[in-house]
Amino acid sequence: xxxxxxxxxxxxxxxxxxxxxxxxxxxxxxxxxxxxxxxxxxxxxxxxxxxxxxxxxxxxxxxxxxxxxxxxxxxxxxxxxxxxxxxxxxxxxxxxxxxxxxxxxxxxxxxxxxxxxxxxxxxxxxxxxxxxxxxxxxxxxxxxxxxxxxxxxxxxxxxxxxxxxxxxxxxxxxxxxxxxxxxxxxxxxxxxxxxxxxxxxxxxxxxxxxxxxxxxxxxxxxxxxxxxxxxxxxxxxxxxxxxxxxxxxxxxxxxxxxxxxxxxxxxxxxxxxxxxxxxxxxxxxxxxxxxxxxxxxxxxxxxxxxxxxxxxxxxxxxxxxxxxxxxxxxxxxxxxxxxxxxxxx
Amino acid sequence: xxxxxxxxxxxxxxxxxxxxxxxxxxxxxxxxxxxxxxxxxxxxxxxxxxxxxxxxxxxxxxxxxxxxxxxxxxxxxxxxxxxxxxxxxxxxxxxxxxxxxxxxxxxxxxxxxxxxxxxxxxxxxxxxxxxxxxxxxxxxxxxxxxxxxxxxxxxxxxxxxxxxxxxxxxxxxxxxxxxxxxxxxxxxxxxxxxxxxxxxxxxxxxxxxxxxxxxxxxxxxxxxxxxxxxxxxxxxxxxxxxxxxxxxxxxxxxxxxxxxxxxxxxxxxxxxxxxxxxxxxxxxxxxxxxxxxxx
Numbered sequence: 001x002x003x004x005x006x007x008x009x010x011x012x013x014x015x016x017x018x019x020x021x022x023x024x025x026x027x028x029x030x031x032x033x034x035x036x037x038x039x040x041x042x043x044x045x046x047x048x049x050x051x052x053x054x055x056x057x058x059x060x061x062x063x064x065x066x067x068x069x070x071x072x073x074x075x076x077x078x079x080x081x082x083x084x085x086x087x088x089x090x091x092x093x094x095x096x097x098x099x100x101x102x103x104x105x106x107x108x109x110x111x112x113x114x115x116x117x118x119x120x121x122x123x124x125x126x127x128x129x130x131x132x133x134x135x136x137x138x139x140x141x142x143x144x145x146x147x148x149x150x151x152x153x154x155x156x157x158x159x160x161x162x163x164x165x166x167x168x169x170x171x172x173x174x175x176x177x178x179x180x181x182x183x184x185x186x187x188x189x190x191x192x193x194x195x196x197x198x199x200x201x202x203x204x205x206x207x208x209x210x211x212x213x214x215x216x217x218x219x220x221x222x223x224x225x226x227x228x229x230x231x232x233x234x235x236x237x238x239x240x241x242x243x244x245x246x247x248x249x250x251x252x253x254x255x256x257x258x259x260x261x262x263x264x265x266x267x268x269x270x271x272x273x274x275x276x277x278x279x280x281x282x283x284x285x286x287x288x289x290x291x292x293x294x295x296x297x298x299x300x301x302x303x304x305x306x307x308x309x310x311x312x313x314x315x316x317x318x319x320x321x322x323x324x325x326x327x328x329x330x331x332x333x334x335x336x337x338x339x340x341x342x343x344x345x
Numbered sequence: 346x347x348x349x350x351x352x353x354x355x356x357x358x359x360x361x362x363x364x365x366x367x368x369x370x371x372x373x374x375x376x377x378x379x380x381x382x383x384x385x386x387x388x389x390x391x392x393x394x395x396x397x398x399x400x401x402x403x404x405x406x407x408x409x410x411x412x413x414x415x416x417x418x419x420x421x422x423x424x425x426x427x428x429x430x431x432x433x434x435x436x437x438x439x440x441x442x443x444x445x446x447x448x449x450x451x452x453x454x455x456x457x458x459x460x461x462x463x464x465x466x467x468x469x470x471x472x473x474x475x476x477x478x479x480x481x482x483x484x485x486x487x488x489x490x491x492x493x494x495x496x497x498x499x500x501x502x503x504x505x506x507x508x509x510x511x512x513x514x515x516x517x518x519x520x521x522x523x524x525x526x527x528x529x530x531x532x533x534x535x536x537x538x539x540x541x542x543x544x545x546x547x548x549x550x551x552x553x554x555x556x557x558x559x560x561x562x563x564x565x566x567x568x569x570x571x572x573x574x575x576x577x578x579x580x581x582x583x584x585x586x587x588x589x590x591x592x593x594x595x596x597x598x599x600x601x602x603x604x605x606x607x608x609x610x611x612x613x614x615x616x617x618x619x620x621x622x623x624x625x626x627x628x629x630x631x632x633x634x635x636x637x638x639x640x
Contacts, residue, residue, distance in 0.1 A: 108544035120539035134543045
């Protein structure tokens with residue numbers, strides 16, 4: 001299942017200090033001054049502290065943290081809406097920080113598209129004119145703009161609303177417009193800054209499904225910012241956790257749940273309902289011994305969640321499960337004790 | 346030394362100071378007056394052209410055009426009826442020609458004020474330094490008693506249409522500059538960030554986002570500019586601008602009560618028409634703001 005994915009975005013030694021003399025303040029940080037001390041003594045904010053990370057192509061990379069963790073600042077470095085104090089941001093190997101104003105504009109038009117927490121739609125334009133905004137900026141032809149805009153209008157489920165103004169739509173529908181506007185640009189990288197955080201839970205879940213469904217087909221590099229762990233676990237191929245401007249841990253959902261890097265992450269994941277997130281693959285015993293009682297064994301997929309495994313075992317009144325991969329080959333086994341450990345951990 | 350009397354400059358010093366300022370300005374006006382007048386020649390021609398145009402247009406056509414413009418801008422029959430009634434009454438009471446002259450100068454003033462004011466407001470919105478520089482100048486333009494700057498204008502250009510126009514514009518320009526600046530600065534920063542994220546250039550941002558979203562504010566500025574130039578009509582008539590101001594001035598000096606009242610009401614009528622039409626238009630272009638939050 002693991003195709004080799006190339007790094008699309010590389011963030012190297014990136015630090016950001018907000019204030020009037022950021023470079024000077026950064027030296028103080030390097031000499032060991034803490035974030036709180038810097039704020040108190042010098043009124044400068046250390047937003048990001050020496051971040052190194054890779055974001056892989058064709059996957060949904062979630063960056064999560066509580067408010068003030070620097071996640072929104074970090075995502076804005078990818079298209080240089082914010083310039084770093086030190087460090088580099090490489091997209092396909094090209095340093096965003098060295099681009100001229102014109103190069104940066106072209107890069108933003110062609111390589112990235114962004115969806116915002118507060119939608120940031122153009123209030124004076126109709127839905128269809130909002131969707132076509134990115135293409136207009138790119139200077140595409142009228143016919144292409146029209147074709148593409150109506151295509152995306154339909155794909156996000158807003159057909160019939162093209163002549164409405166944003167203020168006439170509900171929050172969920174407005175964010176569909178925001179998503180369509182970003183997708184219409186046909187950029188490799190889709191940046192979503194708390195895109196679903198302002199929506200109520202049911203609508204949020206809907207939008208997550210819309211995104212996942214589109215991603216199966218589009219295979220873009222999606223950088224998704226959120227403060228909601230359930231959301232991160234649901235949609236993220238990988239999750240990076242930020243705290244106080246530092247990158248604490250980056251890995252798959254299972255990896256973070258089973259091997260939290262520190263107490264902060266441990267507290268973070270404490271209340272998560274693991275059964276719906278952990279996969280059979282992560283909790284199985286890969287040492288294949290033939291189980292003693294073959295007659296009472298169910299077969300499950302390695303991608304099944306723990307909840308699904310539990311359900312299969314209960315409905316077959318069994319204490320053992322054989323885990324198989326996509327090709328039907330046995331790769332491990334799970335017994336009731338391992339299940340109990342995974343749920344209670 | 347008594348504290349009740351401020352230690353002022355001696356009378357002779359003050360007199361010589363004023364004299365030297367006056368003389369140097371007189372020298373300046375003798376030196377450059379003519380070339381300045383030539384500079385404004387094309388403006389004068391434009392003023393004369395627009396006045397002739399309005400005066401030579403047959404009155405039924407003129408009323409029809411005004412009513413049609415009012416309808417196009419406001420889509421309100423009430424306002425159209427008001428326009429027709431007001432103009433008919435003005436004509437019937439013998440103020441048609443003066444009203445046309447006033448309309449002509451107001452129109453030119455507004456056009457010049459828009460042409461200067463909107464770019465100035467845009468420039469101001471893009472630079473805090475420029476804003477700090479222009480704001481006090483606008484304050485002076487708005488609060489300095491108009492008679493004070495009429496003196497140098499008349500010294501430089503004599504009396505006539507152009508000095509009148511300049512006096513009116515000095516008074517009427519500030520609101521359009523201020524409200525253009527304010528309108529652009531008030532555009533939602535989230536929307537501006539989105540425009541940046543999609544790779545807009547400065548011009549694309551200005552034309553596609555800042556100007557359309559600042560339009561209601563700019564429109565309020567245009568409205569104010571029209572109102573203020575109308576209120577300058579009487580003062581401008583003191584330096585030779587023909588129109589509704591002149592009979593008012595005559596009425597003041599000769600105590601003709603009814604003459605002043607009628608011409609004054611004609612000015613008010615024009616002001617109300619301009620105001621209602623432009624406000625209705627402003628409301629119409631803001632329709633997108635009235636959402637019905639259902640769905």
